[in-house]
Amino acid sequence: MTLAQKTAQLVGLWAGARRDDNAAPMQDQLIADGMHVDEFAAHGLGQLTRHWGTTPIAVEAGTAELRRRQAALAERTGIRALVHEECLTGVLAWGATTYPTPLAWGAAFDPELTERLGRRIGDDLRALGVHQGLGPVLDVVRDARWGRVEECIAEDPFTVGVVGSAYVRGLESAGVVATLKHFAGYSGSRAGRNHAPVSVGPRELADVHLPPFERAIRAGARSVMNAYNDVDGVPAAGSADLLTGTLRDRWGFDGTVVADYFAVRFLETMHGVAADGEDAAVLALSAGIDVELPTGSDYLAPLVAAVESGRIDESLIDRALRRVLRQKLDLGLLGAAEPEGDPTVDLDSAANRALAREMADASIVLLQNDGVLPLDAGRTPRLAVVGPNADRFGAVFGCYSFVKHVLPRHPEVDPLIAAPTVAEALRGRWPGEVDVVEGCAVMDDDVSGIDAAVAAATAADVVVAVMGDDSGMFGRGTSGEGCDREDLSLPGVQEQLLHALVETGRPVVLVLLTGRPYALGAAADRCAAVVQAFFPGQEGGPAIVDALLGVTSPSGRLPVQMPRPGTPQPGSYLAPKLGSLTGVSSADPTPRHPFGHGLGYTTFVREGLSVAETRVAVDGVVEAEVTVRNAGDREGADVLQVYASDPAAQVVRPLRQLVAFRKVPLASGEAQTWRVSIPAAAFAFTGVAGHRIVEPGRIVLRVAADAADEGQAIEIDLIGDVQRVDVIADEPVWERRG
Template sequence: MSLPRYRDPAAPVPERVRDLLGRMTLREKVGQLNQRMYGWDAYTRAGGGPRLTDAFRAEVAAFDGMGALYGLQRADAWSGVGFADGLDARDGARTAEAVQRYLVEHTRLGIPALLVEEMPHGHQALDGTVLPVNLAAGATWDPGLYADAVAGAAAELRARGAHLALVSALDLVRDPRWGRSEECFGEDPYLAARMTEALVEGAGRAGVAVVLKHFAGQGASVGGRNSAATELGLRELHEVHLAAARAGVAAGAAGVMAAYNEFEGLPCVANRYLLTDLLRGEWGFEGVVMADGTAVDRLVRMTGDPVAAGALALDAGCDLSLWDVGFTRLDEASERGLVSEEALDAAVARVLTLKFRLGLFETPVPPPVPAAGRLPDPAELGERLAAASVTLLSHEGGVLPLSRTPGAARRIAVLGPNADSLERQIGDYTAPQRPGTGITVLDGIRAAAPPGTEVVHARGCALVGDDLSGLPAALAAAASCDVAVLVLGGSSARSGDTAFEANGAAVTGTGTPTGMTCGEGVDLADLALPAGQRALWEAVSASGTPVVVVLVQGRPHALPEVPAASASAVLSAWYPGPRGGRAVADVLFGIAEPRGRLPVSVPRSAAQLPVFYNGKDHRYRGYVDQSALPRHAFGHGLSYTSVEYGPPRLSAATVDAAAPRLTCRVTVRNTGSRPAHETVQLYVRRLTGGTSWPRVRELRGFARLDLAPGTEAEAVFTVGHETLASVDRALRLTVEPGEIALETGPASDRTREARLRITAAAG
């Protein structure tokens, strides 16, 4: 007896899909579009090792199959899973195998499930590698290093049997009051696009497919309010918020997640223009569209009942639900004529196509990776990523790098609420860490300090509030030391005291959840550091001891004017991950040079928002009471040496719009005494012409140069269609005639220009 066509691995995927689809009942089809169950409810450890639950068996029986299972390996405060009842790497792989074996052996057609896991900055599982958050990855401006780190983390996820990684990549920090700023690569579409490509490529090396979150425009929510409305128009959407998605789709992303926000009056999960006309029609995307958690059921406010809500999302182009009731009743929607058979089959076909392409029917659980084929250690790569992200914002008096001369009598005070807290440097969407693991900033400084150095520690104040009971001890420590390292910032650490929404976001309103000042659901109206931290900074600065401020944070906090007497240096370390303390210490002591560059603009206050660098160029003069410019501009970052940039040199002064091609060169010289790791940035600024009002400038390239003291090197940019294109009236990327300035420099506010004329295509 021959195997069914869909069981033949040699058959083309479209034929296998068509054969399997033709064998399915309506209820089985509906089951393939559902991802209703929380994965941690699919197993229990009661009475010994993990085993599948009756709830899992009932979910499978309800549809004679399962489309996808979310979060089998997930562990955190929201899921309630920890080391006592969760899955380590070995048990995780075994449980994934048990899930697939049950589906194959106890369903009529034996269709395996997609096992879907969160991989926001490493795999969110017990003993999974935690990488620096995306905002830190963006601060490296190093897609290659990020791709390597992603590959290692994805290999862990795949070894546990999962296939799909959910990763925030598409949102932009247009308002840093938004609690999910840490999940973004930055404020700029070009930088986000390059990092998104690296994400998809890196995960693909480990055989993991990526679902990109969130499509589209979620970072433009009004007031930085989570899941709130946006006021985006089509042009703003295309010019700013679609670049990363377009790049990720072109790089081979398996899916996109429809965001919570609405666009043009419709939530993204019900927006046919976004999910069908644009994504599939214009871009040719053939992957799956997944709803964000409970997003389908939120449509009941529009439709009046969950059946119609599910039908609305399916008709718009959503293929796979997440924790929703609406999609479980798509058979009712079909019977009521709310969805067509063609639309239902098309969604099922996309899910099945992904399963076939991932090889689920042949190897639902991957074989062990041989030692010779293992990818680099992701924890080590995460530490390198953290070191590359540390950004030197200001530096006066040459206090850095700290001396490493052995035997020199020296005392260092390490102060502040984030100096010795692992949980506050690892960010949101993070599994519990085993006791004794990780390296805090205090640990890192103690390890890096040369013999004979005494390191003293005092917290000084709490993370939030104005309790300064610890201030006297901190002042005494600072006064007795040669330098004070003040570690301030924020925290996205969840705890058992945190209350959660149904989708896992922290519950907020009036007041802040215990220990959290950032993270999903934790938005701020005021971006200033909390009162206690500001008071500690001021008091320690007044002690006369040189002060180095390290900001461990998930968003750019608004920084006051920092005179030299207040702080000798200010650095941003973002959330650098479990080994981030050593990465910070390496930069402080000059073991590593500061390489980070700002992926976001740092505001002076929340009152001046927005401050992103690439706004429309209406030549606004500024507020009466304060500057409209940021404290530190996008792309800014200092080093321990000095560099000089020559002017940009173009290979042509005029190009044809139909086939523009030239090179832009700039010479950079290290004029100091230490190595320089320079990120040379290329911007485009329209001077005349075009069909839309121009932006101030737009990033269109960057290159890294490593320069020994006294040497120079040349950054060379190939300038073509992608560099010069802008969104025309038809919302297409087009090279339009006119005059532009190609600008190069170390930051968006420190550039030199060369002018280029673009002529209309002949004929």
């Protein structure tokens, strides 16, 4: 292959699915006006960027266009392009089912369900001729003010790793390359600002940010995407230590590393560690980025110039090329063109919607309830449904949904999917009167609608107040990429509206549709019930109504703790002793609701915690048993949560950390006994010498309702010499015993 042919395989092209074949708007700097895609790809093409997720295009037309482009590439070079697409809330395509956000997957605490979700999304991607999905996001939530919290799974690295790995297995089982992002440390940005510098130490990076990626690579992920941030002054896109030393040399990863969009150029324009595009290309390729996305600004002419001038050896291009071609060979993209894509695929099938509903049901978290829920039309016949998210179509969608990511540029286009609002779903189910009043908008400071909302509340028996976020991109929303918050109060004048509603004396059920946890104040304390849903997708409205009416029993748990007003940020349940409430600081980090919190319409009793052996080798396995019983008169599902504490370690450790969880559905009165086998390596941490170790000594295991619950505790002793651990611990194995 010529040098031009080689570099052509290392770039993407963001041409979208435009009928005129012109470059997408963001590519104006890279392709002269009027340049044809075929001209850009004269020497070949590595990837087609977001063929489906750039503009609205029907399946039949999009499939025909994709086949034409791939056939032209095959005829010219014998190598077709790998097609990639976003897949955080489903396939980013016009009319495709929109599922709950990843934060809802975390709230569901159900890896098996998440794996089924990944498989279904993967099947639809392959039906569209897509080979690579840009997901899952494995950033561990560290600061709730960060706009991309909605794209994350949890604030706990174990939960992120287990649930994220399940999604990876689902995508990969469908033949789709899963892309782990953003590697690494992105969510640790200063003050929760997007792209901001990250100042974590090597131990926090190793014990919090990296483990989910290592676990997901073991689960079979074939691609990794770099993070935009720098870590202690070194941008991830130019970090050989991260992209080669950690990822490949230590973990043995042999897939491809792709650049987050424009990350190579950002080495010059945002980070200032490169003088120009050639500098940026040399730095990124040397560090280990194989493919420049979404475009070919720096890996084409600038990289060729660097080789010809002797600044970089061509062997580094060959290194990346081998990885790219090996993956294309596995995907069947070498040789004669095979028609890909099914022009008849139904992207919003009944099966898709059923799965979207199942995930929405499983992820709803009941935070508080004085007995008003489930709603009873016999006792409270008249409802007032109030709030900016009560009857707004976009309220249930995250920023990487087609509705929020693409359609704002096409306001005239029908979204092609149904997403009943909470108000619409209640109108269809409630036998009594339902008055709907907006009260205020999500973001602005207009209070003129509050009086009408108060009047409706006063005339009602129960008020359902639906509030929260409006997801968007780069400041065009209250949640989403680039929509970071200075504080965690509800946006706009929603707190004022909520205060006015509770002042009526009517029972208020607060329903939160958000992409992050908010710091609820005194008005929420006075609510009869509070329900949290993290952008539950197109089936979210009916799922919420079923939870309110008791058709389903809420079984979600908080994947992120919910702060109080004034709770210091950033915050995490993974706090050591001096990171929790102490007498040496007046700032109280105690959350309103802890990680793992969630109620239902029944009561669960966890009892009989025992271990097979109280002395376990540092390279052994802890076997614990516990019985969970549904002591109420309704069916429901509990989430068994097992936490570990290390009272005396060679470095500062969290007071407790989740090491196992299991969602357990139970009928009324039913009891189940479960055994969980937890490798001692699950208690590993990065020691003083900088290596991951299991240290002999006392470990306290606790089965609890959440991260703050005392629950049941039992002590074990790890025995033997300090054990160095080079591979992340296997996932715990759960076995039902009775």
